[in-house]
Amino acid sequence: MTDQANSPRVVVGGAICDQGRLLAARRTAPPALAGRWELPGGKVEPGETPDQALVRELREELGIEIEALARVPGAWPLNQNLVLHVWQARLLKGEPQPLQDHDELRWLAPDEAFDVDWLEQDRPAVRAVMETLTHSAAQ
16 A cells, blocks of 8 residues: 555646647636646546546546546656646547536647646646647658
């Protein structure tokens, strides 16, 4: 069993890609983060794997079904108790809607990737995913 006092809890973020674009979600809470953009997701609950948590969180927050594909290399501390792991994901079913924690969603093409005010910890993952999308489009 993991020692919770020494290991930060994992928060999963979904880099949902569809037709060469990445989904960005604008936060409504907490006040310090409201109005900033993120890769949607949430905390991994006890007994869940990170990809199971991502599927659950995106169903709850956006009303969609996704498939977690591969983890984006890296881990980004959110605070001393939480660390962000980002997974690339494919939209399987549904049209994303801001049901919880968000008030707006945008699909961003690679040249629009930084037109929104991303949370700092999401920026490296967004950059890595956009490089993958740009590379895939070039082939």
